[in-house]
Amino acid sequence: MRRAVTIQDVARRAGVSTATVSRALALPDQVTDATRQSVMSAIRETGYTPNAAARSLRAKSTKMVLVLLPGIGNSFFTPVLNALEEVFSEGGYGVLIGYTRQNRSRETHYARVIRAGQVDGVLVVTGNVPRDEEFVAVPATVPMSLMFSELPGTAQFSVFDVANRTASATMVRYLIEQGHRRIACIPGAEGSLESDERLAGYQEALSAAGLPIDPDLIWRGASNFDFISGERAAARYFALAEKPTAVFAAADEIALGFMRALKNHGIRIPEDVSVVGFDDTEYAVHYDPALTTMRQPRTEMGRLAARDLLRRMEAKGEAVPTSHVRLPCELVIRESVRPLV
Amino acid sequence: MRRAVTIQDVARRAGVSTATVSRALALPDQVTDATRQSVMSAIRETGYTPNAAARSLRAKSTKMVLVLLPGIGNSFFTPVLNALEEVFSEGGYGVLIGYTRQNRSRETHYARVIRAGQVDGVLVVTGNVPRDEEFVAVPATVPMSLMFSELPGTAQFSVFDVANRTASATMVRYLIEQGHRRIACIPGAEGSLESDERLAGYQEALSAAGLPIDPDLIWRGASNFDFISGERAAARYFALAEKPTAVFAAADEIALGFMRALKNHGIRIPEDVSVVGFDDTEYAVHYDPALTTMRQPRTEMGRLAARDLLRRMEAKGEAVPTSHVRLPCELVIRESVRPLV
DNA sequence: CCAAAACTTGTAATCGATTACATCTACTGT
DNA sequence: ACAGTAGATGTAATCGATTACAAGTTTTGG
Known part of the structure; x- marks a missing residue:
């Protein structure tokens, strides 16, 4: 396990301060062409990648989402998870999965993950909303959404379901x-x-x-x-x-x-x-x-839910309107019904 | 978004230093019964949970694993993911999922996640091992394992497959x-x-x-x-x-x-x-x-692969022997074959 | 040609936890 | 009774990045 390359190494190599390296990456036009060039080549030569933990600590954002699934091994959720991963990772967010298995202690476990600031948002994909008391505090901390389920009387989270x-x-x-x-x-x-x-x-x-x-x-x-x-x-x-x-x-x-x-x-x-x-x-x-x-339009529901959560996570501090989206189902007629006429 | 409770808040409330709070949690018997009690009740009163980013930064370990899947929506992987999540979360590790979709740019993306130190280990669950050059450097950084696939000529990672x-x-x-x-x-x-x-x-x-x-x-x-x-x-x-x-x-x-x-x-x-x-x-x-x-014993393979990776992630720095486990398949005779005799 | 504005870069504080080291207290044995 | 040691706690450095502020440099305008 080699020691990883840090911003210090890059700064030293490029002959600038760490602040300049950071800016060359985050705010490229606050930096001279020449310095940016030399910073970039120092980055290339060293193979530098900013450390996620350090960044999260400072920025108070982990760029990660927790997706809670019941986890009964049901393939119903496969396309949902697929759609979620697609949209979230496109938006620069990682997807942390958690199978609750209808189990109180596992819900508590994931409630702690949320409180530890490990994720910027939570998506509950299950008919059974966690009952753990710790979860009532979640929406005050990070945005949270529900899929395929509803919790009457709360405007705290967005809901995506069907009629x-x-x-x-x-x-x-x-x-x-x-x-x-x-x-x-x-x-x-x-x-x-x-x-x-x-x-x-x-x-x-x-x-x-x-x-x-x-x-x-x-x-x-x-x-x-x-x-x-x-x-x-x-x-x-x-x-x-x-x-x-x-x-x-x-x-x-x-x-x-x-x-x-x-x-x-x-x-x-x-x-x-x-x-x-x-x-x-x-x-x-x-x-x-x-x-x-x-x-049930599972893929579409996944995409919509992910985009909504993405929007709410980016809207730091501002008023974050939640939505309740109820998608239409479609009757698909195949061969398993015989007309009695 | 309320400001989160930090170790400082707990320390102040319990009338001790942050070092003592940290020890009361991590090394309980290096602390008096009395202090531990008061720290614990301060924790309870404030609802404190240690911040994951700060801890990761210091400890150089995120307690997270990246599971790379092909992501073609195939339900073949459902029980595998289930088993992985079970073992990893039991071992105190979070599961970050990544669908590579046989797509170079997505592989690069996840290679960067690894290099950013965002995970302590990588499990590639797919027949197609990532071809991105960035991946050749991975085993030097964190332990990595392969499931259902094999990469000849490397003892760098553990392999779990069938004959x-x-x-x-x-x-x-x-x-x-x-x-x-x-x-x-x-x-x-x-x-x-x-x-x-x-x-x-x-x-x-x-x-x-x-x-x-x-x-x-x-x-x-x-x-x-x-x-x-x-x-x-x-x-x-x-x-x-x-x-x-x-x-x-x-x-x-x-x-x-x-x-x-x-x-x-x-x-x-x-x-x-x-x-x-x-x-x-x-x-x-x-x-x-x-x-x-x-x-194919998918659940068992998932469990074994997860346990192996867990072991290797915990063995910090020490010699980490990788394994190649080839599990037996079982012929399951049902109804779709007619004897021609 | 000089003051003011604009731009570039550096210094150092900061995020929140962990931990090496220092300090202080209490206890042991002679 | 006192040196020596064990045990509890505090102080402050540290992890690696970001960023407010300071300082230095260049450009602009009159």
């Missing part, structure tokens, strides 16, 4: 238009905001169409939006005497797990039962049958 | 044992080490069994290990007069894309053609038919 209820209602209405009357729902991760909203949308659409809400057709109890939840829901399907003709799963992976379990028992989709999902993840289109689903 | 060639040969031998004689190969991302090795394993197994290597059955030209590559390979299949009875895809997503394209044309798997993949990603088991594949 889960409306979108779910649209989806169920579509099933009704296709002639379905007996529609089941797998609402996904119990207690999550998305789950609640999507279930509400399902009920709303049924009621609006004058259809009854049958508790036997609401298959709760999932702890996540994953395959296993779909597989478990299949047991509910088989246990039922009077089967539904369509199933609305609150996430694509749930739908896929459900379909897989049904196909294992020789049930055909969509011939025997129609299935729809939510999210439009990568696998929805490649599955057989290709899944009809509600697309 | 791609042997594993591929095993897979193809399995197909031969099942009675297949005409076996095609979709080798995946052109020019990548994994691709080359897996293709070599395929050829090795054929030769060992005395079977001819038919260039018409090697469907090159993929730029990635993704669905689209599989779909494109399907065109090669259809164009062929004498079809293969089995296809070895160098990645699960390629296999899935290929199967999907075939099924679209009414071809049944495995009845009409057998298909196998490589990796055992989440979707292999949930697809219909469930995919026979070669499991």
